[in-house]
Amino acid sequence: MKILVPLNNMEHIDDYIAAGAGEFYIGFYDEEWTSRFGDFADINRMSGFKENANPFSLEEVIEIINTVKNKGMLIYVTFNSSIYSEEQLGEIKKYFIALKEADVDGVIVSCIELVEIADKLELSVIVSTISGVYNTQIAKFYRNKGTNRIIIPRDLSVDEIETIVKEVPDVEYEVFMMRNGCMFSDANCLGMHRNESCSICGSLISADSQIHIKDNNFKKRHNIELNDLIYTKSFHEYACGLCSIYRFVKMNITACKIVGRTDEWKNICNDIRYVKQNLEIAESCKSQEEYLERMQLPEESRLMCKLGLSCYYPEMRF
Amino acid sequence: MEQISCLNFCDIMNYLNQEEETIEAIIKKTAKKAGFEHVERIYIGSYFCAQYFLHMDDILFDDIVTQAKNMKIQVTLVIPVIPQKDLNTVLKKLEGYSEYFEDCLDEITVNDYGMLAYIHENYEVRLNMGRLFMKDYRDPRYPAYFKTVLKPKIFTKYLIRLIEQYQIDGMEFELTHVSINFENKPKGIVIGVHTPFCYMTVGQICEYASINKQIEKKFRPNQSCAKECQETIIRYDMQDGREWIRVGRAIYFDNRDCEIEGVSKYREIYFPVEWEGFINEDISST
Numbered sequence: 369m370k371i372l373v374p375l376n377n378m379e380h381i382d383d384y385i386a387a388g389a390g391e392f393y394i395g396f397y398d399e400e401w402t403s404r405f406g407d408f409a410d411i412n413r414m415s416g417f418k419e420n421a422n423p424f425s426l427e428e429v430i431e432i433i434n435t436v437k438n439k440g441m442l443i444y445v446t447f448n449s450s451i452y453s454e455e456q457l458g459e460i461k462k463y464f465i466a467l468k469e470a471d472v473d474g475v476i477v478s479c480i481e482l483v484e485i486a487d488k489l490e491l492s493v494i495v496s497t498i499s500g501v502y503n504t505q506i507a508k509f510y511r512n513k514g515t516n517r518i519i520i521p522r523d524l525s526v527d528e529i530e531t532i533v534k535e536v537p538d539v540e541y542e543v544f545m546m547r548n549g550c551m552f553s554d555a556n557c558l559g560m561h562r563n564e565s566c567s568i569c570g571s572l573i574s575a576d577s578q579i580h581i582k583d584n585n586f587k588k589r590h591n592i593e594l595n596d597l598i599y600t601k602s603f604h605e606y607a608c609g610l611c612s613i614y615r616f617v618k619m620n621i622t623a624c625k626i627v628g629r630t631d632e633w634k635n636i637c638n639d640i641r642y643v644k645q646n647l648e649i650a651e652s653c654k655s656q657e658e659y660l661e662r663m664q665l666p667e668e669s670r671l672m673c674k675l676g677l678s679c680y681y682p683e684m685r686f
Numbered sequence: 687m688e689q690i691s692c693l694n695f696c697d698i699m700n701y702l703n704q705e706e707e708t709i710e711a712i713i714k715k716t717a718k719k720a721g722f723e724h725v726e727r728i729y730i731g732s733y734f735c736a737q738y739f740l741h742m743d744d745i746l747f748d749d750i751v752t753q754a755k756n757m758k759i760q761v762t763l764v765i766p767v768i769p770q771k772d773l774n775t776v777l778k779k780l781e782g783y784s785e786y787f788e789d790c791l792d793e794i795t796v797n798d799y800g801m802l803a804y805i806h807e808n809y810e811v812r813l814n815m816g817r818l819f820m821k822d823y824r825d826p827r828y829p830a831y832f833k834t835v836l837k838p839k840i841f842t843k844y845l846i847r848l849i850e851q852y853q854i855d856g857m858e859f860e861l862t863h864v865s866i867n868f869e870n871k872p873k874g875i876v877i878g879v880h881t882p883f884c885y886m887t888v889g890q891i892c893e894y895a896s897i898n899k900q901i902e903k904k905f906r907p908n909q910s911c912a913k914e915c916q917e918t919i920i921r922y923d924m925q926d927g928r929e930w931i932r933v934g935r936a937i938y939f940d941n942r943d944c945e946i947e948g949v950s951k952y953r954e955i956y957f958p959v960e961w962e963g964f965i966n967e968d969i970s971s972t
Contacts, residue, residue: 408823408831450821453839479821480799481844502890503770505800523890523907528770552889552937555767556818559886560825568887571827572937575922575930580961582704582917592918595897595904603905675901686902 369613369621371643372542373636374629375443376423378432380637382439387637388644391442391623393476395422396429398463405456408560410449413478413498414629416562421629426463430470437471448478448496450558461485480513487514494542497521500555503528507536517542517622522607523553526615526681533619543616544680545624546639547631549607551599573600598677606672609680610642614650614659642666660685688951691722694729694880696764697738697934698959699746701916709753716958728754729955731764733797733817734888734936736772737895737911739765740779747783754790761791764816765805767798769890769908777804787811795858806852814856817880824862824884826928826939835947836863841870849875858955860884861944869948878953879946883931883938892935894918919961933959 370390375381384392395412397419402409414421424432429445436443445467447460464475464486474492477483478499486493494517495501495510501518510518517540520529533541550557551569559568566574579596581589609624616624626639645664653659666672676682693716695702702712717725730750732738754761763783768776783791793812796802797819805813822839826832838859848854849872856876859866861884868877895911896904897918903909915934922930922937929940938957946952 408828450823451839453837454842456839457842457844480848481842484844500767500798502767502798503773503800505773505804506767506798507800509799509803521890524769525771525907531770550889551891552887556821557887557889558821558823558825560823560828560831562828565827568825568827568937571924572922572930572932575924577923578921580919580921582701591897592914595893596920598901598904599893599896676903677901677905682902682906 369617369647370442370623371545371640371647372623372625373640374627374631375432375436376421376629377633378435380633381436383633383637384640385439385441387640388647389441389640391444391473392436393444393446394424394429394432395446395629396424396426397422398426401459404459405453409456411460412446413448413450413561415449416560417630418563420563426466430466433467433470433472437473442473444474444476444494445472446476446496447482448476448498450498451479452481457481457485461489464489464491467491474516476519480510483510483513483515492516495519497544497554500553501532504532504535507532507539511536511539515539519625520544521553521555522550522680525683526612527683529621530615530619533621540622541619542623542625543609543612543621544607544627545609545613545643546626547607547628547636549604549678549680551604602677604678606668606678607680608666608672608678610646610663610666611660611679611684612681613643613646613663614653614656615684617647617650638667687946687949690726690951690953691717691720691724692727692729692878692953692955693717693720693722693725694955694957695750696729697732697734697936698916698957699730699750700743700913702958703746704916709749710757713753713757713759716956719958719960720954720956722956725757725759727760727762727953729762729764729795731795732766732934733764734766734885735892735915735934736766736768736776736908737892738913738915738934739768740772740776741913744782751786751789751791759790760793761786762793762795762814763791764795765797765801767818768801772908784809793855795856802852802854812855813853814858814876814878815854817858817860817885819857820859822862824860824886826926826941827924833864835865835867837867837870841872846872856953861941863944865945865947867948868946868952871949876953877949878955880955880957882940882942883929883957883959884941885936885938888936890935893920893932894934919959921961931959931961
């Protein structure tokens with residue numbers, strides 16, 4: 369299982385590789401796109417964060433592709449805004465042609481229209497979590513349209529992932545591993561991701577709220593309010609899937625993803641190292657139990673490894 | 687502009703039915719709330735929750751379809767995105783519903799491509815693309831975006847081929863902006879618009895389903911529940927004068943002033959959710 373890492377800092381690419389990165393993903397900005405389609409039209413889901421998440425232009429990304437490939441690594445370019453218009457799809461086709469010429473390893477896409485466009489250009493297609501591949505029916509649909517890799521949503525259990533992987537072969541799979549958990553589904557969260565305001569989940573947990581309860585009594589109200597308190601204050605403050613690595617290795621998952629295109633490179637390197645160490649441990653283990661006994665817990669385990677609240681796959685421990 | 691009056695009972699049927707009223711009374715009451723003189727169609731099932739869909743009360747379901755038939759109202763069955771662990775059970779449940787398909791339950795709304803292909807291959811029934819296919823951003827926190835006219839991006843050449851391949855009859859949309867223009871809609875497609883709330887986000891992790899779970903088991907995706915969502919609604923004060931509510935797994939904002947353009951006829955699909963109706967209601971604020 370390769371470790372997929374966001375590449376938003378070329379200065380530290382060798383640090384990422386030394387830490388254990390095997391693949392990179394990257395997005396880009398294009399001023400022409402913005403002037404044509406407006407400031408709220410995203411090329412990818414992080415376009416609203418401007419240079420913080422997409423520091424490079426397409427021309428720079430093409431150079432980066434060359435650099436990364438010379439280092440023997442794989443690199444993918446992401447087009448995972450929630451939806452694109454006909455005109456935008458036409459523009460993206462031009463990007464795809466340029467990326468194909470640059471010998472990119474694949475494009476990460478969010479919608480079926482882009483799967484078709486990329487497939488026709490014989491570009492390797494990675495279906496983003498934005499597509500919401502939650503079951504075998506959906507996986508078969510995308511595989512049969514020409515998808516090469518499916519990124520499994522972060523809100524599926526390990527058992528569910530295993531079923532999909534077994535029942536829909538002939539396609540690669542990628543799973544979420546570290547950083548930035550999410551209360552909602554990437555596939556249908558339709559608020560903006562931009563600099564001016566936080567994500568909608570952030571706005572909701574910091575907003576004043578009123579809880580309306582039918583047939584109220586003290587116990588019921590207590591349970592609802594306590595639940596809300598834990599949900600808003602403690603759930604997914606971190607996100608980690610290290611305990612699931614053994615299972616994913618056994619399933620032959622192709623890649624695990626460290627997210628965080630706006631995060632500090634040192635923190636990302638740290639996470640890469642933890643995943644890498646645990647991959648090595650998993651390879652030498654004979655059982656899940658042995659792996660859980662021997663694995664390296666994350667650096668912040670005193671906070672993170674409590675009650676499953678920071679786990680991508682809490683069922684591994686709790 | 688002609689509006690076809692529809693009621694959306696998805697995700698809230700138990701909550702509507704708690705006062706032990708007859709189905710006819712519920713339909714009449716909610717129609718009045720919507721301002722409808724008569725109702726042409728009811729949507730039942732779920733847009734957002736596999737657990738809700740899976741555990742719909744069969745007796746209640748039968749009551750609704752029977753009463754709808756008596757009142758000459760058509761029924762649409764709505765199927766949410768089903769996570770893997772429940773897929774086979776839901777497909778079995780669908781088999782059970784198929785006996786209704788030749789009656790007043792004459793169409794299905796699906797919300798993902800897998801189910802779209804499955805229903806097309808296995809059932810002869812009218813087919814709609816549900817609200818989860820329509821992924822234009824909606825975000826009133828950004829007035830410069832919100833106060834524009836949306837031309838839905840989904841109206842592409844690819845969509846026209848998809849409509850032909852899967853024989854899609856209708857598409858459902860949200861009140862995402864101050865105005866929506868449907869002039870580019872594919873020919874023959876019936877447009878449905880959900881009112882008065884627009885869903886903004888949804889997840890497989892349900893806050894309400896965790897209420898009675900021990901802490902280590904809270905906030906698991908698509909976990910089983912006791913339909914706590916039918917007894918709890920959270921309202922959020924986003925300081926924009928707008929209602930923001932959590933109903934079931936989804937977050938909605940109200941957008942009652944949205945204008946519809948570019949279409950001569952559409953279904954208004956009214957969601958009769960209300961929090962004022964709760965018996966022994968208690969409000970706690972943060």
